Amino acid sequence: MLRVYNTLTGEIENFIPINSPFVGLYLCGPTVYGYPHLGHARGPIIFDVIYRYLLHLNYKVRFVRNITDVGHLVNDADEGEDKIQKRAKIEQLEPMEIAQHYTDAYHANLDKLNVKRPSIEPRASGHIIEQIEMINQLIQKGFAYESNGSVYFDVLKYAETHDYGKLSGRILSELMAGAGEARRELEGQSEKLNANDFALWKKASDSHIMQWPSPWSNGFPGWHIECSAMSAKYLGKSFDIHGGGMDLLFPHHESEIAQSTACHNVAPAKYWIHHNMVTINGQKMAKSLNNGILLSEVFEGKHELLEKAYSPMTLRFFILQAHYRSTLDFSNDALKAAEKGLQRLMNSLTILNKLEPGNQSDFNISVLNENIFKALNEDFNTPIALAHLFEAVGWINKINDGNAALTKVDLSTLKSLFQLVVIDILGLLEEQSSEGQNFIDPLLQLIISLRNEAKDAKDFKKSDEIRQKLLLAGFELKDGKECTTYSIK
């Protein structure tokens, strides 16, 4: 039985889909106004594993992950412009061109991380009509009002009949007490009935390039409405899982719940799943804090905090080694450790496929199997699942050394278990530079045999030279008992 932590209740609950075997899964995607950094990778990777696991459990999953390409207000110097447009002015490009550029970069990075593409990846800019329609309904129902060409959601009105703050644990009266004091002045604050009201539609100034006609003004949609409109369109008014980063809890997800509930008379999502942040030196990695490390910088090793490049799979493993609800502190040492660990795990997979069965089994595969799925079923506890996998890594090495054995049946069970968990569910792949792989192997076998001739002739000077030069070329030789193997650095 799969159990998931639901932010809405603060408890781990049994996962029971609204309409089994169908599962609707919505994840807040990126705002495409910059290159993705380390923190941006966590959500997609965590939810990729969740997606894969749900598929493994034979659910029919529709996974929607949006692209936000409109609407976010900036609150620094250029008030009222949206972020996409701001970049457009700097770079003298068409706004959509920029959105496309960063969307492509996002995809390229996630592909490297072996993150499956979602079933549907809607863009906010492609759903203006749906958003306007939803705003219309909210006005008709009395939950929203127009003010000077903009439309705001009436939080107080909503709070009369609903609990605004139940997701994020906020109390409206406290929000109101705090409003106005330590808060920064948002543009259009005077247009609101109440400081906590949030924008559904913003009137655009003439200089604002990204704008669309609406019944109220030429403008653009507020931030929260896009997710509500798109999730309702593709998953229905009520769906199973809504996910995102913990930093989106308030106001984004809280407001989504308010809008959707007010509009559809039903809560949008049954389970809310929030992953925690990636920190650096204990502090959240964020574009605004200027402490972000881009994914491309990790993959290329081009960052002052990084000793070297780390592969996408290393990063994926690093992220899965922590539970998704804990903060994860990033450092070069931590990545280095992840790299070694991953290597050991993947090596054991290769070894496993070459093992010969024995007459008896020294290890209990079914207990292993049970432990791994117990961990995954308990709120997707990937670190514990990995710990159990490493138990088996020890077994595999022992068998390989001839110090233990597994029967034919157990061996093949173990093989399929590793295949299923490591490759299919955790999405960890054997890494090799695929290009030229086909001719590299025979080439290296030739070099190895030449080196072995030198070794047999006790010409160690020559054999060491060959090994050293190959290492410089990126190939590491390992002299085993039976034969010499190599790995690509």
Next chain:
RNA sequence: GGUCCUGUGGCCGAGUGGUUAGGCUCAGCUCUGCAAAAGCUGCUACAGCGGUUCAAAUCCGCUCGGGACCUCCA
């Protein structure tokens, strides 16, 4: 200021009141021409103080430290 989370061995990180999490690093040994890999062994921690309990890293209280949100954010 308000709400909430958190503090685990050299590092990263799991932990349901009673059992060795796991990974990495380090030291020793086995194997080996050397190196690497692999195996074995060792290093056994829970911020501090107090309480509950036969038993607490785990529950409660206080103190100190770190963080998130309250504003765009994965």
